Amino acid sequence: MGTEITGAEIVVQSLIDLGVEVVFGYPGGAVLPIYDALFQQNRIRHILVRHEQAAVHAAEGYARASGKVGVVLVTSGPGATNAVTGITDALMDSIPLVVLTGQVPTHLIGTDAFQECDTVGITRHCSKHNYLVKETAKLGPVLHEAFYIARSGRPGPVVIDIPKDVQIMKARYAKPGAITHKTYKPQVKGDLAAIEAAVDMLAAAERPILYTGGGIINSGPIASQLLRELAKVTGAPVTSTLMGLGSFGHEHPQFLGMLGMHGSYEANMAMNRCDLMVCLGARFDDRVTGRLDAFSPHSRKIHVDIDRSSFNKTVRVDLTIQGDVGSVMEDMLKVWRARGHRAADQKAWWAQIEGWRARNSFGFEQKGDSLLPQKAIQRLYEMTKAKKPIISTEVGQHQMWAAQHFGFHDPNKWLTSGGLGTMGYGLPAAIGAQLAFPGALVIDIAGEASIQMNIQELGTAVQYRLPVKIFIINNEYMGMVRQWQELNHGSRYSESYSDSLPDFVKLAEAYGWKGIVIEGPDDLDAGIQAMLDHPGPVVVDCRVAKLANCFPMIPSGAAHTDMILSAADERGEADDDAKALV
Amino acid sequence: MKHLPSERHTLSILVDNEAGVLARIVGLFSARGYNIESLTVADVSDNHEVSRITLVTNGPPPVIDQIMAQLDRLVPVHKVVDLTDWGPHVEREMALVKVAGVGDKRVEALRLADIFRARPVDTSTASFVFEVSGSTEKVNQFIALMREVGLVEVARTGVVAIARGAEAV
Ligand SMILES: Cc1ncc(C[n+]2csc(CCOP(=O)(O)OP(=O)(O)O)c2C)c(N)n1
Numbered sequence A: 001m002g003t004e005i006t007g008a009e010i011v012v013q014s015l016i017d018l019g020v021e022v023v024f025g026y027p028g029g030a031v032l033p034i035y036d037a038l039f040q041q042n043r044i045r046h047i048l049v050r051h052e053q054a055a056v057h058a059a060e061g062y063a064r065a066s067g068k069v070g071v072v073l074v075t076s077g078p079g080a081t082n083a084v085t086g087i088t089d090a091l092m093d094s095i096p097l098v099v100l101t102g103q104v105p106t107h108l109i110g111t112d113a114f115q116e117c118d119t120v121g122i123t124r125h126c127s128k129h130n131y132l133v134k135e136t137a138k139l140g141p142v143l144h145e146a147f148y149i150a151r152s153g154r155p156g157p158v159v160i161d162i163p164k165d166v167q168i169m170k171a172r173y174a175k176p177g178a179i180t181h182k183t184y185k186p187q188v189k190g191d192l193a194a195i196e197a198a199v200d201m202l203a204a205a206e207r208p209i210l211y212t213g214g215g216i217i218n219s220g221p222i223a224s225q226l227l228r229e230l231a232k233v234t235g236a237p238v239t240s241t242l243m244g245l246g247s248f249g250h251e252h253p254q255f256l257g258m259l260g261m262h263g264s265y266e267a268n269m270a271m272n273r274c275d276l277m278v279c280l281g282a283r284f285d286d287r288v289t290g291r292l293d294a295f296s297p298h299s300r301k302i303h304v305d306i307d308r309s310s311f312n313k314t315v316r317v318d319l320t321i322q323g324d325v326g327s328v329m330e331d332m333l334k335v336w337r338a339r340g341h342r343a344a345d346q347k348a349w350w351a352q353i354e355g356w357r358a359r360n361s362f363g364f365e366q367k368g369d370s371l372l373p374q375k376a377i378q379r380l381y382e383m384t385k386a387k388k389p390i391i392s393t394e395v396g397q398h399q400m401w402a403a404q405h406f407g408f409h410d411p412n413k414w415l416t417s418g419g420l421g422t423m424g425y426g427l428p429a430a431i432g433a434q435l436a437f438p439g440a441l442v443i444d445i446a447g448e449a450s451i452q453m454n455i456q457e458l459g460t461a462v463q464y465r466l467p468v469k470i471f472i473i474n475n476e477y478m479g480m481v482r483q484w485q486e487l488n489h490g491s492r493y494s495e496s497y498s499d500s501l502p503d504f505v506k507l508a509e510a511y512g513w514k515g516i517v518i519e520g521p522d523d524l525d526a527g528i529q530a531m532l533d534h535p536g537p538v539v540v541d542c543r544v545a546k547l548a549n550c551f552p553m554i555p556s557g558a559a560h561t562d563m564i565l566s567a568a569d570e571r572g573e574a575d576d577d578a579k580a581l582v
Numbered sequence B: 001m002k003h004l005p006s007e008r009h010t011l012s013i014l015v016d017n018e019a020g021v022l023a024r025i026v027g028l029f030s031a032r033g034y035n036i037e038s039l040t041v042a043d044v045s046d047n048h049e050v051s052r053i054t055l056v057t058n059g060p061p062p063v064i065d066q067i068m069a070q071l072d073r074l075v076p077v078h079k080v081v082d083l084t085d086w087g088p089h090v091e092r093e094m095a096l097v098k099v100a101g102v103g104d105k106r107v108e109a110l111r112l113a114d115i116f117r118a119r120p121v122d123t124s125t126a127s128f129v130f131e132v133s134g135s136t137e138k139v140n141q142f143i144a145l146m147r148e149v150g151l152v153e154v155a156r157t158g159v160v161a162i163a164r165g166a167e168a169v
C-alpha cells in the first residue's frame, strides 16, 4: 500500500489481482509503458496477435469458451480503431471484455497529435461503458470497476482509454474489496410474484414452448443444467437461438433445434402455434421473429431477461421477469415443486410437433460427385463428437449449416458472431478458445471468403503452438450473398464470386500449418481423419458444391409459416419491401 | 408498435456529473431514432456530483417505455423519472426575445410584454430584449405575438420540470 508505483504497473497489478491470465494485444507508442511492465512480470501471458480486430475476437472466443472476462491491450489511434469491430461484436453478443487502449498524453489530447483519436467518443455507443482515465490514482479503481461492469448484469465490452503520461506517473495502489457501484446495480433475482405467475401459466399451458438464447450461456453452466430440469418437469419443447446452442442437448427428444431464419421447420411452427412462449435469455431478434405482425399470434408470452430494455422492444409480452435467467429458472423450479405441479397433457401438442418434425427440414441428399456442404459438416460432427470439440465459425452459409448440422450438447462449445455477423471472427475466436482450453479440439468452420478477413492470425497460432483446425467450406462464392442474389436479385451474382483464391494448402504451409484438400465426397472421411491425426494446426480446404443454398429459410419479411423448405418452394423474386430488409 | 399515436413526455434524468455523460444520452437518442424536443442540463447537487437533465421527447407509449429502459441501463444514470406519468408537475422555460421597432409597434410590444409578464432586460431606442418565462405554450404564444411587432431573434432555455408536492422524484 505504502509505496507509489507507475500507472503501467498499476494496470498490470490490477489485472493480476483480478485473476487475469491472458491478455490479447498489439503494442504501439502509446502503450509502451504497459508493455514494459508486462515484460517485467510472469503472471500474465500476453498473446501477440497480427491485427487488433483479431485481438478482440480472440478475447471474445476466450471469454465465450471459459466464462471469464476477455482482456485486450492495444495502442492509440489505429490500434483503437482497428479494435472497434470486435468491440461492437462483443456488445451485440453480450460478451464480457475489458479493452485497454493507449492514448496520447493528456496535454496533447485534442490537438490532433500523432496517433490520436477520440477513442471514448468512437466507442461510446459500441461499448457497454467506457472511461478516459486522466489520473494515475484512479487507474486501479477504474480497472476493478470495469471488470465488474463487463461481467455483471448483461455482459459487454468496457473500454478504458489510458493516456501515456498517466501510465508513467506514480500513485498508490491497493486491491479494493468487493465492488459496488453507486448507480449501476444489475438485478439478478427475479420478482417472486412474477415467477409464481409464470409457473402457473406454464403448468396450465397446453402448447408451451421454451425459447432459449445466449443469456443462458452467459448465466453460466448451471443455467444450462437448470434449463434441462425445467424442460424435464414441464415436458415442454425447447428451441434455441443461434447464440444459445449447446445450452440444451441437441439429441434430446424435447429439442426442436434452432429457430429463426434458417432454423428448423418444427421450431418455427411450434413458435407460431404455441399457446405459451417462455423466452429465457433471448431477445426477439429480427432473425428469430420474421414478420412481426405474424409472430406467434395466439400465444401468451413470458420474457425472462437481465436487461429491462429487451422487454417489449419489438414484441409485446404478457409477463416480464427481470433477473439472471439462471436464478429465475432456479426459483421457477422451486415454485413448480412447492406447488406440486404436473405438466399438463401435451399429447396433442407433441403429435402436432412430430408431424412438423417428420418434414425433416434439415434433410439433404448427397448424390453425385460434388460434395454437399451439409454432408461435410455432418461428417465433421460425427467424426469429432466424441472429443467434445469447441466450434467457432465465420459468417455466411457455412455458419448456418454448422448451426443446423453440427450437434451441440454442452454450453460454451459454440462460438459464433450472431448479432453483428462479423466475417473474420472465427479464426481469432478459435485461437482464444484454444488458449483457454489447450487440450481441446478447436475447429473454425469457415467460408473461403470470411477466412481471408483475419487470415494473418495463422501466424499467431504457430507462435503459441496452438493446434487450431480450420475447416473451410469452400464453395468459391460468398455463398450467403450469392443465395440472396439468387432469391432477390434475379441471380445477378454481383461481386460475390471468390475470384483469385489463394492455394490454401500452400498458404497454410507458408505459415507452418499443415494443409489438406478434400476434393469431393470420396476424400471426405480421410481428409477429416488426417486433420484429426495431425497434432498441430491444420487448414482443410474442403471443396463443396458451389451453388448449394441454405434451407430451410424464412425469407426476410416473411412469417414463420411462410418458410421455404427447399429450392422447389422458391417463390420468385421478392417485392421491394422485402428486398429492403437485411 | 411505432404506429401508435405519439405522446409528449417530460423526463427527469439524474446522472453522474462526469465528462461525456451528455454525449451518451444524446447519442442514445440519435442512434435509436428517438426524438428530443428539448433538453436542459445543470449541476444540481452541492458536491457537484449529480446533474439533472430535463428532456422532453415524444413517441408512442411503447417507445417511451423503451427510452426509459435504455436510459436506465446507461452506467452513469442514477435515476430516470417520467414526470408525465408520475403525475402533477410544473414545467417552465425561459426565453429572451429581441424585438426591434419604433413608434406604434414599439408601444404595442411593451404592452403585450406586460400582459405576459415579460420583463425588458435590455432596451435601446429601437429595440427591446424581453425575458419571458412560463409553460412552453405561453412562451410560444408570446413569441408568435412578437412576430407581428418586430421579432428579431429568440434564445430559449428549453423545459425544466419538477414534480408538485413535498416529495423528491
Ligand atoms: C465484415 C463483413 N463484411 C461483409 C459481410 C456480408 N456477408 C455476409 S455472408 C458473406 C459471404 C461470406 O462468404 P464465405 O465466407 O465464403 O461463406 P459462405 O456464405 O460461402 O459459406 C458476406 C460478404 C459480413 N457479414 N461481414
Ligand SMILES: [Mg+2]
Pocket: A396, A447, A448, A449, A473, A474, A475, A476, A477, A478, A479
Ligand atoms: Mg463461400
